[in-house]
Amino acid sequence: MVHTRIFGCTTQLRYPSLIECNEILISKQEIATPAIARHYKHLHDIEQFIPELDRNAEVMLLIGRYVTAGHHILDQRIGKENEPYAQRLCLGWAIIGETCLGLVHTSDTITVNKTTVLPHGRETNLKPCEYGFRVKDKEPDIGSTVFKQTREDDTLRLSQEDKEFLIVMDNEFHTSENGRLSAPLPFRRDRLKLQNNYHQARQRAENLSRSFKRDPTKQQHFVEFMKNIFVNNHAETATPAREAVANYGLRKAVSDHTYLDTCDDVCHYVNNNFYVDDGLVSGDSPEEIVILIKKTQERLITGGKIRLHKIVSSSSEVVKSFETNGLAESITEIDFNSESTCLQRSLGLCWNVVKDSFTYQLSKEEKSFTKGGLLSVIYGIFDPLGFIAPVILGGRLIMREAVQNSSLDWDDPLPNNLLSDWQRWKQSLQDLETLEIGRPFTSQSLNDSTTEGESHIFSDASKEAISSVAYIRTFDKNGNSQLGFLVGKSKLAPCHGHTIPRLELCGAVLSTELTTFIQNEPKLPLSSTHFYTDGQVVLGYIYNEKRRFYVYVSYRVSKILKGSVTSQWSYVPTELNPSDHRTRP
Numbered sequence: 171m172v173h174t175r176i177f178g179c180t181t182q183l184r185y186p187s188l189i190e191c192n193e194i195l196i197s198k199q200e201i202a203t204p205a206i207a208r209h210y211k212h213l214h215d216i217e218q219f220i221p222e223l224d225r226n227a228e229v230m231l232l233i234g235r236y237v238t239a240g241h242h243i244l245d246q247r248i249g250k251e252n253e254p255y256a257q258r259l260c261l262g263w264a265i266i267g268e269t270c271l272g273l274v275h276t277s278d279t280i281t282v283n284k285t286t287v288l289p290h291g292r293e294t295n296l297k298p299c300e301y302g303f304r305v306k307d308k309e310p311d312i313g314s315t316v317f318k319q320t321r322e323d324d325t326l327r328l329s330q331e332d333k334e335f336l337i338v339m340d341n342e343f344h345t346s347e348n349g350r351l352s353a354p355l356p357f358r359r360d361r362l363k364l365q366n367n368y369h370q371a372r373q374r375a376e377n378l379s380r381s382f383k384r385d386p387t388k389q390q391h392f393v394e395f396m397k398n399i400f401v402n403n404h405a406e407t408a409t410p411a412r413e414a415v416a417n418y419g420l421r422k423a424v425s426d427h428t429y430l431d432t433c434d435d436v437c438h439y440v441n442n443n444f445y446v447d448d449g450l451v452s453g454d455s456p457e458e459i460v461i462l463i464k465k466t467q468e469r470l471i472t473g474g475k476i477r478l479h480k481i482v483s484s485s486s487e488v489v490k491s492f493e494t495n496g497l498a499e500s501i502t503e504i505d506f507n508s509e510s511t512c513l514q515r516s517l518g519l520c521w522n523v524v525k526d527s528f529t530y531q532l533s534k535e536e537k538s539f540t541k542g543g544l545l546s547v548i549y550g551i552f553d554p555l556g557f558i559a560p561v562i563l564g565g566r567l568i569m570r571e572a573v574q575n576s577s578l579d580w581d582d583p584l585p586n587n588l589l590s591d592w593q594r595w596k597q598s599l600q601d602l603e604t605l606e607i608g609r610p611f612t613s614q615s616l617n618d619s620t621t622e623g624e625s626h627i628f629s630d631a632s633k634e635a636i637s638s639v640a641y642i643r644t645f646d647k648n649g650n651s652q653l654g655f656l657v658g659k660s661k662l663a664p665c666h667g668h669t670i671p672r673l674e675l676c677g678a679v680l681s682t683e684l685t686t687f688i689q690n691e692p693k694l695p696l697s698s699t700h701f702y703t704d705g706q707v708v709l710g711y712i713y714n715e716k717r718r719f720y721v722y723v724s725y726r727v728s729k730i731l732k733g734s735v736t737s738q739w740s741y742v743p744t745e746l747n748p749s750d751h752r753t754r755p
Contacts (some may be wrong), residue, residue, distance in 0.1 A: 183233075183240050183260070200256075201263035213250040213256055219263045224714035233261075263670055274452045291566060334359065339418045351419045351474035413446050420444060423473030424466065436466045449478070454615050465494075483515050484526035484609070519552065526609050528557070530602040539589060542580040544569045547596070556639070556658030556752075557607055563593045563635055564755035566662055574665075595755075611654035614644045618697055621696045625656065625688055628702045628742065630680040630749040631673035635660050637752035638680040644695070660752045672722065674705035677749070678712070679726050682733030701734060702742040704750070712739050 178390040207217035233240045245258035253704045254267040285293050328336075335356050342354035382389035399405045425433065433441065439462060451468075453459045463481065480498045482491050486506040489497060504512045504524060512523040513531065520529045533550055537543035546566045551558070566592050572584050584592075586699045616623065622645045629638045639658035645651050659680060663673050681701055688694065703709065711719065711727050713736050719727065744750055 185237060192750075194232055198223065198225060206254065206265055207256075208228055208252055210249055212247050212253070213265065216247060216256055216258075216263050227510060291537050291711055312433075329357075335414065336418075339415070339422075344421065345474065349475045351423060351476070353415045356415065367671040388691055408451045409511065416447070417444070419474060420470070420476065424469045426617060435462060436469050439466060452610075454617050455496060456483075456485045456491075457724045459483065459485070459488050460491040463488075467496075468510065470666055478535070484523050516608075521609070522606065525606065527606040529606050530558070532599055532602060538581075539592065540581050540582050541569075541572050541578065542583075544572055544592070551599075552604075556660065557655075558602060558605070559637065559658050559660040559752045561598065561602065563660060563662075563752070564598070567634060567755055568592055568595060570665075571664060584728055584754070607655075611642050611656065612644050612652035614646055614652055616644065616693060620645075622697050625685070625696050625699045626701065626702065627681045627685060628747050628749040629674070629677035630704060630747050630753050631663065631670065631677040632753040633663060633670065633673070634755065635663050635753045636680055637661075637747045637749045638677060639752060640681075640684055641748075642694065656686065656688060658749075658752060666734075671705060671707040674703060674708045675711060675723065675726050675730075676703075678703055678708050678739075679729050685733055699738060700735070701739045702747065704742055704744045705741070709739060709741055712736055 181602070201223055204217050204219060204220045207213040207220050235241060240261060241259060243257050243259065247256040247397050249255060254265050256265045258262055258264075280702050285295050287293055288298060304661050336355050338354055344352055346352040381391070421437075421441055425437045439449065439451055443449055451459065451462065453462065463478070467478045470478050479496045481489075481492055481496055489501060489504070489506075498514070500512055500514070501523065504510060504754045506524060508524075510524055513529070514521045514523055520531050521527075522529055530551070533547075537546050540601045544565070548562065548569055551562055553559065553562060569589060572578075572588060575585070576586065624645075625640055626643060628641045629640060631635070637658065637660040640656040642654050642656050643651055645653070662679065663676075668676075678701070681703075685699055685701075689696070711723055712730060718724075
């Protein structure tokens with residue numbers, strides 16, 4: 171027995187049985203409103219009995235035809251042909267328009283002969299109704315998905331410890347009384363709970379600090395002792411969870427709102443464009459960026475009293491739209507109409523805000539001519555997109571030759587035969603500070619619905635290295651095209667055991683892996699991908715369907731064809747292959 175109360179009246183309906191499901195798929199666009207009744211003259215008198223639509227209300231019960239008493243027609247309103255009609259049932263008035271008959275909507279015209287097979291096997295050329303219901307057995311189809319393959323099969327996912335961390339965050343992350351987000355300590359389960367000795371620990375720390383001030387020698391011995399503890403691996407630094415907790419809180423502050431049915435532009439910005447505490451975003455216009463940042467600022471303040479500030483932009487309009495205390499310190503004095511330079515560090519890259527270009531600033535500190543010194547200089551050059559891979563390759567080759575001398579320790583001086591090559595390479599690094607690379611891929615907006623893009627990926631190899639480089643080609647609605655650098659990747663080749671054709675095959679594998687990386691970026695509107703190599707032997711491997719290859723070749727051809735098809739691969743002459751420059755220092 172179910173009791174319902176509508177407009178002050180109580181109705182009782184007896185249900186023979188109920189079927190429980192996780193969700194009832196109902197489109198709220200099909201629910202009648204008072205506005206519908208006002209629109210039709212024959213429905214005016216029932217407008218007062220039609221409630222306004224509550225978009226936050228959930229549909230918890232669906233009454234089927236088997237409950238006959240619930241569908242008795244007590245009164246009705248009928249208009250002209252093809253106009254909606256109204257029926258008064260025991261539960262109230264219902265306005266009925268187009269009705270799904272046989273799980274399909276009727277159509278006024280049929281422009282194409284498209285046939286759809288309904289779930290029960292019947293064919294129809296009408297549009298299927300997406301709100302049909304089907305009762306399934308609770309018993310699962312065991313083994314039906316065991317061999318199912320997806321594009322994400324080779325993608326790293328969360329570990330069990332990561333999942334436990336998220337469970338702790340979901341259950342215990344909350345907003346405190348002062349409106350700020352409060353995060354739990356992500357301890358492991360079943361840990362030994364210790365007593366709260368905060369006051370005792372603080373008192374001992376204060377006593378130790380006073381003792382150090384009275385006896386500097388004791389302090390020096392204490393510091394050296396603790397240093398040796400770490401040097402001898404008797405203790406290690408705990409893995410920091412601060413960044414993970416902060417990122418979780420940042421996302422929760424913008425998405426933990428019940429009035430949001432889906433992730434909006436602010437939610438997407440925070441989830442996809444924040445790296446630790448830096449948010450990077452670009453748009454088609456200054457107005458778009460200003461609106462997005464201000465909405466994000468408001469949402470972060472409301473959701474957790476988090477202040478989004480230190481704003482930097484290459485647009486003077488964006489900068490002028492924010493108060494001075496919300497901007498980065500160096501951006502407040504910029505004259506965008508001059509040739510002044512304003513460099514900002516953005517994830518390790520130097521960004522010239524005025525010219526909207528990337529550049530490089532190298533450390534002036536002299537490093538010792540040792541293995542450790544070489545490593546410090548080489549890895550001090552941050553190049554995540556592969557802009558200057560040919561330059562870095564020279565240093566890595568010198569580093570490899572130095573490392574192969576196993577008789578020398580990391581702090582021992584290197585042989586003189588490497589010194590001239592090293593000094594020549596270090597001298598060439600000074601030219602990087604005059605290099606400027608435009609930040610946008612092309613001047614055509616990638617967010618424009620009329621813009622289409624293609625990715626063109628080149629690969630090559632030499633005895634020193636293999637390389638792959640990707641470019642994007644965009645087309646506007648008039649067919650005009652532009653070409654821009656996307657990303658590049660180079661790897662040192664093994665010293666022995668690989669022929670040039672096999673290294674070129676490895677370069678082709680690198681191209682398909684680079685493609686997977688590019689395709690995971692949803693903002694790139696790529697309609698097609700094209701691969702190029704100057705290795706005709708590689709093309710022979712890829713296009714040959716009859717010959718049996720050695721395991722080395724067969725395995726890599728399989729990896730190539732897993733990420734591409736043969737028709738995507740073409741030959742490019744060596745002198746026109748941009749990847750050739752990335753394999754030679």
